[in-house]
Amino acid sequence: MPMNTGFTARYRVPRGKDGSGRVHASPRRRLPTVVIGAGPYGLATAAWLSAAGTERRVFGEPMECWSANMPDGMFLKSVPAASSVSAPEAGYRLEDFRTARGRGPVGDRYPVPVEEMIAYGRWFQERRVPELERRRVRSVGRTDGLFGVTLDSGEEFLAGRVVMATGLVPFAHEPPELTGLLPAELVSHTSRHHDLGRFSGQRIAVLGAGQSALESAALLHEAGAFPTVIARARSVAFGSPPDTDRPSDRPRPVRVLKPGSPLGPGWSLLACARGGGVIRHLPQDVRLRMLRGVLGPSGGWWLRERVEDRVPVLCGRRVRSAMAEDGGVCLEIEAVGDGRRTETLRADHLLLATGYQVDVDRLTLLTPELRREVETFHGAPRLSSGFESSVPGLFFTGLAAAPTFGPVLRFVAGTGFAARRLAGAVAAGSRERP
Numbered sequence: 427m428p429m430n431t432g433f434t435a436r437y438r439v440p441r442g443k444d445g446s447g448r449v450h451a452s453p454r455r456r457l458p459t460v461v462i463g464a465g466p467y468g469l470a471t472a473a474w475l476s477a478a479g480t481e482r483r484v485f486g487e488p489m490e491c492w493s494a495n496m497p498d499g500m501f502l503k504s505v506p507a508a509s510s511v512s513a514p515e516a517g518y519r520l521e522d523f524r525t526a527r528g529r530g531p532v533g534d535r536y537p538v539p540v541e542e543m544i545a546y547g548r549w550f551q552e553r554r555v556p557e558l559e560r561r562r563v564r565s566v567g568r569t570d571g572l573f574g575v576t577l578d579s580g581e582e583f584l585a586g587r588v589v590m591a592t593g594l595v596p597f598a599h600e601p602p603e604l605t606g607l608l609p610a611e612l613v614s615h616t617s618r619h620h621d622l623g624r625f626s627g628q629r630i631a632v633l634g635a636g637q638s639a640l641e642s643a644a645l646l647h648e649a650g651a652f653p654t655v656i657a658r659a660r661s662v663a664f665g666s667p668p669d670t671d672r673p674s675d676r677p678r679p680v681r682v683l684k685p686g687s688p689l690g691p692g693w694s695l696l697a698c699a700r701g702g703g704v705i706r707h708l709p710q711d712v713r714l715r716m717l718r719g720v721l722g723p724s725g726g727w728w729l730r731e732r733v734e735d736r737v738p739v740l741c742g743r744r745v746r747s748a749m750a751e752d753g754g755v756c757l758e759i760e761a762v763g764d765g766r767r768t769e770t771l772r773a774d775h776l777l778l779a780t781g782y783q784v785d786v787d788r789l790t791l792l793t794p795e796l797r798r799e800v801e802t803f804h805g806a807p808r809l810s811s812g813f814e815s816s817v818p819g820l821f822f823t824g825l826a827a828a829p830t831f832g833p834v835l836r837f838v839a840g841t842g843f844a845a846r847r848l849a850g851a852v853a854a855g856s857r858e859r860p
């Protein structure tokens with residue numbers, strides 16, 4: 427049952443034609459659609475909603491996750507051609523931003539610095555989403571089938587639809603078996619750090635084998651810290667440098683065997699990049715396996731020389747236990763598959779590069795009642811082909827939609843697919859079961 431939070435007592439809910447309080451499609455249409463989030467997915471959604479003529483309010487700090495929750499000095503793993511925020515019109519791609527700034531064109535061999543991506547996202551927002559309100563949404567509840575939205579400023583209003591584009595940070599995965607053993611100042615997730623230079627001179631145990639672990643280790647080393655990477659994998663992998671700047675310049679047989687895609691070369695990656703609509707119809711276990719397996723942990727090609735022979739990497743190991751000792755951490759590490767082989771690692775801090783796990787329950791800006799109404803699988807929301815959840819009018823995009831539509835939703839390259847579909851579903855007012 428939808429909750430009446432008391433919100434409607436203060437705000438007049440538009441009535442249906444029969445004068446009842448029941449919500450018909452038209453009141454929902456007359457109220458704004460609220461987009462929460464101003465990262466690549468929120469901005470793209472807002473751009474597509476505006477092109478469809480949908481009345482909207484958009485909230486968030488532009489590119490906040492990129493400027494506050496990613497390390498300074500980082501480079502994007504995705505190539506420039508796969509790093510554009512989608513808009514329905516031409517003129518808003520990363521290359522357009524570079525041209526506007528008097529910078530030349532770049533190809534696949536150019537790693538995009540995070541600072542350039544942040545500046546591009548803000549440029550996109552100023553030009554394409556000027557209506558953005560740089561305020562935080564404090565809570566969203568459901569009231570008579572509509573949404574009661576409360577801002578940090580205390581402003582309250584009703585929304586017909588809500589798009590959750592709040593990104594990765596709420597889903598940061600911190601293994602509880604480790605965090606439970608250590609005081610908060612000795613262990614942290616990578617998403618909590620923008621300036622890794624604060625660890626200069628310290629010994630840092632970095633847990634993980636993906637881009638985040640390897641790039642954090644490189645940046646820590648370069649900042650004068652002493653990182654050690656602990657990886658479950660038997661070896662850490664790095665990508666291969668692209669042979670050419672444009673995939674179309676590669677010899678034809680190579681292109682046929684490994685066609686280019688926004689996720690990288692290869693038929694399976696091309697299928698993932700283009701086939702989100704089909705992926706949604708696969709059994710959920712297959713989709714979840716795909717999410718874990720496709721683009722498994724590896725570092726960008728330019729990281730190899732910054733990590734190999736510079737940073738100790740303990741492969742095939744897992745942390746069995748951790749304890750605080752002399753102001754630092756003492757980790758007991760065991761070989762994967764052979765718990766008898768153990769070693770001890772002492773460090774000043776444990777940095778968790780343990781990724782992100784979608785869990786609707788972590789989205790605490792939705793009231794507990796509303797969260798309970800969202801049907802989930804393994805913590806992820808069930809979504810219709812238009813990104814709508816089991817709660818009519820509540821949409822999820824970005825990482826939260828990846829368990830439904832596949833790995834492309836983990837990347838900026840998925841913004842076109844997501845925003846086009848979502849804005850289309852909002853404009854059509856269609857109601858399809860997720």
Ligand SMILES: Cc1cc2nc3c(=O)[nH]c(=O)nc-3n(C[C@H](O)[C@H](O)[C@H](O)COP(=O)(O)OP(=O)(O)OC[C@H]3O[C@@H](n4cnc5c(N)ncnc54)[C@H](O)[C@@H]3O)c2cc1C
Binds near residue numbers: 468486561823837
């Ligand atoms: C270290 C790292 C490296 C990455 N490298 C790449 C890469 O090379 N290429 C790539 O394509 N992807 C990369 N990604 C993934 C990329 O970050 C995501 O695909 C992308 O940021 C998702 O965009 P988003 O809009 O969903 O979320 P985010 O970028 O996380 O934005 C979330 C937005 O929500 C807003 N928000 C949150 N809560 C509220 C609230 N209560 N009220 C108002 N606003 C709120 C924030 O202000 C922010 O604007 C990387 C991720 C990480 C962690």
